[in-house]
Amino acid sequence: MTHPAIRVSEIFGPTIQGEGVLIGLPTVFVRTGGCDYRCSWCDSLHAVDNQYRHEWEMMSIDAVWQSVVGLSGGRPVMVSLSGGNPAIQPLGALIERGHREGYRFALETQGSVVRDWFAELDVLVLSPKPPSSEMTTDWAAFEACVQAANEKPQVVLKLVVFDESDYAYAKDAAARFPRLPIYLQPGNHTPPRPGNGDSAVDLDGITKRMEWLVESVTRDRWFEARVLPQLHVMLWGNKRGV
Numbered sequence: 001m002t003h004p005a006i007r008v009s010e011i012f013g014p015t016i017q018g019e020g021v022l023i024g025l026p027t028v029f030v031r032t033g034g035c036d037y038r039c040s041w042c043d044s045l046h047a048v049d050n051q052y053r054h055e056w057e058m059m060s061i062d063a064v065w066q067s068v069v070g071l072s073g074g075r076p077v078m079v080s081l082s083g084g085n086p087a088i089q090p091l092g093a094l095i096e097r098g099h100r101e102g103y104r105f106a107l108e109t110q111g112s113v114v115r116d117w118f119a120e121l122d123v124l125v126l127s128p129k130p131p132s133s134e135m136t137t138d139w140a141a142f143e144a145c146v147q148a149a150n151e152k153p154q155v156v157l158k159l160v161v162f163d164e165s166d167y168a169y170a171k172d173a174a175a176r177f178p179r180l181p182i183y184l185q186p187g188n189h190t191p192p193r194p195g196n197g198d199s200a201v202d203l204d205g206i207t208k209r210m211e212w213l214v215e216s217v218t219r220d221r222w223f224e225a226r227v228l229p230q231l232h233v234m235l236w237g238n239k240r241g242v
């Protein structure tokens, strides 16, 4: 059976997962091209904006898989499907293929597009977008993503927080899904942008936001929330492919 091709922005690793529940775990990233959102602060515009389309490649499942196996030396590793919005791509057959060879799969999505193959994942990271993103959450679609997982993969929430209203949004998201673990990460307000080249990352600003987040959750006795930085940003700034 032939499977539809996958639109790929980049495949890289192994590196460590820098964010959320799998932080620190050696991971190969498959970053797909294209997104139905345009977050004001997206740190992966090269996988979102059509001006980078010429860098994206339609790849067969076989070609993606060869690349993952090559990078991991054939040793089963965690594969993170990110983007862009990877939910737009036909990834079910890739997951099936990798599972046969002992690999595990996590997927990062904003929860705007639901797929039945979410149930085949090992970890589903749902990252609804707070007000500072300038996007609007369709909570019905988001809820459908949680349902599609069907309690098979581990499902977690990951919220980017820049300011008080993002923090309030995160609390609301947590209240909607009280059974899902929640990870808060401070926003990186210096993401790479066309024109500003390799803008140096503002580690001081991120650290201050991180401290404020810790103060906020402890003050509010929000003891279920976990606060984590983007470890890859601390180590490598806005560098691509790490």
Ligand SMILES: C[S@@+](CC[C@H](N)C(=O)[O-])C[C@H]1O[C@@H](n2cnc3c(N)ncnc32)[C@H](O)[C@@H]1O
Binding pocket: 035, 041, 042, 043, 044, 082, 083, 084, 085, 086, 108, 109, 110, 126, 127, 158, 160, 185, 186, 187, 188, 189, 190, 191, 230
């Ligand atoms: C680039 S997105 C790709 C996957 C999917 N589109 C999503 O947003 O979940 C991966 C993760 O990076 C986070 N992210 C993007 N830009 C960020 C920034 N400037 N600071 C902190 N986190 C950011 C997103 O919220 C998401 O959790």
Ligand SMILES: Nc1nc2[nH]cc(C(=O)O)c2c(=O)[nH]1
Binding pocket: 015, 016, 017, 018, 019, 029, 044, 082, 083, 108, 232, 242
């Ligand atoms: N090391 C590392 N960790 C990550 N966690 C989420 C990432 C992403 O851009 O989806 C990412 C990334 O690009 N690199």
Ligand code: SF4
Binding pocket: 035, 036, 037, 038, 039, 042, 043, 044, 045, 048, 083, 084, 085, 110
């Ligand atoms: S949903 Fe994710 S990939 Fe799409 S614009 Fe927002 S942060 Fe970027």
Ligand SMILES: [Mg+2]
Binding pocket: 043, 044
């Ligand atoms: Mg990233």
